[in-house]
Amino acid sequence: xxxxxxxxxxSYGGAIDSLLxxxxxxxxxxxxLVMACLIYFLVKYRYREGRRAVYxxxxxxxxxxxTVATAGILLIVTVLSVPTWAKIKVQIxxxxxxxxxxxxxxxxxxxxxxxxxxxxTDDDKAFDNEMHVPVNKMVKLILTSQDVIHGFYIPQLRFxxxxxxxxxxxxxxxxxxxxxxxxxxxxxxxxGHSGMEGYLYVQTSEEYEQWVKEQWSTP
Numbered sequence: 443x444x445x446x447x448x449x450x451x452x453s454y455g456g457a458i459d460s461l462l463x464x465x466x467x468x469x470x471x472x473x474x475l476v477m478a479c480l481i482y483f484l485v486k487y488r489y490r491e492g493r494r495a496v497y498x499x500x501x502x503x504x505x506x507x508x509t510v511a512t513a514g515i516l517l518i519v520t521v522l523s524v525p526t527w528a529k530i531k532v533q534i535x536x537x538x539x540x541x542x543x544x545x546x547x548x549x550x551x552x553x554x555x556x557x558x559x560x561x562x563t564d565d566d567k568a569f570d571n572e573m574h575v576p577v578n579k580m581v582k583l584i585l586t587s588q589d590v591i592h593g594f595y596i597p598q599l600r601f602x603x604x605x606x607x608x609x610x611x612x613x614x615x616x617x618x619x620x621x622x623x624x625x626x627x628x629x630x631x632x633x634g635h636s637g638m639e640g641y642l643y644v645q646t647s648e649e650y651e652q653w654v655k656e657q658w659s660t661p
Contacts, residue, residue, distance in 0.1 A: 453616035537582035545592035548634035571640030576650040593628030
């Protein structure tokens with residue numbers, strides 16, 4: 443089912459996929475119904491010798507029915523979507539790691555606060571297009587842009603957030619499977635947009651601790 447979707451490795455990915463399945467099946471059913479009506483009308487009202495065309499105004503009752511039905515479907519989808527939206531976009535949980543991501547044409551600058559856990563100090567370290575996180579840990583992202591609108595996108599995490607210049611946007615994720623995942627830009631941000639891509643490395647706790655030790659070890 444929906445095998446064309448990328449693998450889900452996010453703690454909240456199942457909720458997002460369920461909403462996508464719902465919308466997919468609703469729109470699929472509507473598409474089939476419309477095509478069936480179109481074929482029926484093509485056959486029923488095809489050209490016949492000696493038959494004259496008749497113009498009709500329409501049916502107010504039918505128009506009201508499909509308008510109310512469409513509004514009802516949209517209302518149901520909205521009601522089902524609000525809790526998931528609030529959980530992911532509004533209610534930021536307590537996190538184990540905070541990372542700053544500064545977008546610019548045409549790369550991601552990923553900044554770690556260092557051993558003191560604070561940003562803007564001497565032990566900060568920045569990486570271009572490379573992010574490392576431990577598996578099954580809550581990660582908070584502080585997203586900013588240095589120039590234009592960018593879209594920070596990690597398909598396997600079901601994570602997509604537009605980054606607007608002049609704003610500091612806080613989001614989070616929890617990756618559930620170690621691996622290397624793409625971080626492309628999802629907004630057309632200039633001539634080099636297609637090459638704006640980084641990688642997220644989800645590591646086991648031991649691998650992540652080793653990586654941290656290597657980055658901040660004393661020369």
